[in-house]
Amino acid sequence: MIPANFAYLNDKRMPAHFLITILELAEHYQIKPHQLIRGSQLFLEDLAYPGAQVAPASALFILKKLKRELTEQPQLALELGQRIATGHGHVLFDLWRYAPNLSGALNAWARVQKGIETLVQFNVERHQGKLYIRLTESASLSTQQRMLFEIVLSACRLLLKEQLGAQTWVKVELPWSQPGQDLHYPVFLGEHVRFDAPRCAIILSEEALYQPFKEASALRFAQAKHTAKHLLCPPQLLQAHLRRIFRKNLGQAWSLEYTAGYLGMSPATLKRRLKQDGTNFKLLVDEVRGKKRCT
Numbered sequence: 001m002i003p004a005n006f007a008y009l010n011d012k013r014m015p016a017h018f019l020i021t022i023l024e025l026a027e028h029y030q031i032k033p034h035q036l037i038r039g040s041q042l043f044l045e046d047l048a049y050p051g052a053q054v055a056p057a058s059a060l061f062i063l064k065k066l067k068r069e070l071t072e073q074p075q076l077a078l079e080l081g082q083r084i085a086t087g088h089g090h091v092l093f094d095l096w097r098y099a100p101n102l103s104g105a106l107n108a109w110a111r112v113q114k115g116i117e118t119l120v121q122f123n124v125e126r127h128q129g130k131l132y133i134r135l136t137e138s139a140s141l142s143t144q145q146r147m148l149f150e151i152v153l154s155a156c157r158l159l160l161k162e163q164l165g166a167q168t169w170v171k172v173e174l175p176w177s178q179p180g181q182d183l184h185y186p187v188f189l190g191e192h193v194r195f196d197a198p199r200c201a202i203i204l205s206e207e208a209l210y211q212p213f214k215e216a217s218a219l220r221f222a223q224a225k226h227t228a229k230h231l232l233c234p235p236q237l238l239q240a241h242l243r244r245i246f247r248k249n250l251g252q253a254w255s256l257e258y259t260a261g262y263l264g265m266s267p268a269t270l271k272r273r274l275k276q277d278g279t280n281f282k283l284l285v286d287e288v289r290g291k292k293r294c295t
Contacts, residue, residue, distance in 0.1 A: 016052035019059050022080065023047075026066055029076050036062045067147055080151060094224035096159055098217040103209045106133070108221075112228045120152050131209055134201040146176060149200050154189055156202050163213040170204055173197035238273055239284065246288040256281045 023033040033044060040058045047054070063080075070076060095112065099105035106124055125132040133156065135149050157170050171192040178195040245262070246254060259281070260270040274280050 016047050016054045019054050019062065020047050022059075022062065022066065025076070025079055026069075029069070029073055031066070031069060036065050063148070070151075080155075094220065095228060096163075097213075097215050098220040098224055099213055100216045100218070100221065101210050101213055102131075102160070102164075102204075104221070105213070108225055108228070120148060126206060129206050131204045131206045132199065132201045133203075134199050136200075150174070150189070153200070153202055157190055160202075160204065160208075163215065164208055164211055165214075168204070168208060170202060173199055173201045173203065175200050239279065242284055243288055246285060250289065254285055 023036065026036055027033055037044065040061045042054065042058050042062075046052060066080065070080070095108045096105045099108060106122065109122060110124075121136050123134045123136055125134060135152060137145060153172050153174075157172065160170055161168055169192075170190060171194065172189045173194045175197050176195065242259070245259075256270065257267050260267040263270065271281065274284070
């Protein structure tokens with residue numbers, strides 16, 4: 001059964017791509033998917049149809065079970081972190097892999113993470129010649145925050161070393177104390193780790209922002225951005241996504257222009273997409289508000 005401290009996440013939804021790639025990764029390491037799913041209120045059949053969505057609570061539950069395997073299989077930990085770091089598996093991982101540089105990767109990710117629910121978000125800051133890629137929660141992760149953030153930071157460090165070169169200076173800051181008997185930090189997070197820091201972040205020299213990525217590809221980067229854009233609002237999920245937004249924020253006056261900006265598209269595009277689905281913006285807003293008044 002899903003623990004009580006995850007229960008508040010049951011009413012949220014995130015695309016199933018992320019969880020599917022986690023299960024595929026586990027299977028590659030001879031960990032059977034049905035063993036991880038057991039107790040999560042999910043079935044493999046739930047992930048089989050296009051546009052499938054899952055509760056973040058289920059994803060966290062499965063990640064917690066998978067974490068037991070990480071100490072024995074360090075490569076699994078690194079690959080798992082890559083998927084968590086980029087939100088939903090290879091689709092968004094490609095935004096990092098084929099970007100021209102770190103600036104391009106971060107800009108592409110910033111546009112994407114506005115429109116979908118992820119477990120972790122990136123926020124970028126510059127200060128005194130350093131670049132801080134700071135991790136924040138998209139939804140409260142409770143006691144799982146530390147586990148997920150450490151895996152994500154490990155994966156980010158690996159990605160940056162692969163793209164920018166093994167000699168690239170990378171520092172990790174963690175806002176919690178160093179454990180007494182945990183020797184994995186130098187292995188997964190490198191020699192430059194600071195505990196009890198004011199933030200959870202990975203730090204590089206600002207010069208790394210525009211250093212060309214090793215696997216940069218203009219064509220594949222364009223393809224990745226197109227795929228990610230479609231992932232934001234697949235046609236069959238757009239109406240459901242809007243209804244969830246409106247229900248969560250009933251007191252707010254949602255205009256077509258504001259909502260389109262929130263979703264990362266133009267008002268004309270949102271209007272056209274809704275028309276293709278046989279509805280319109282005002283009808284959706286009125287429908288949600290009308291149902292709320294009746295309940």
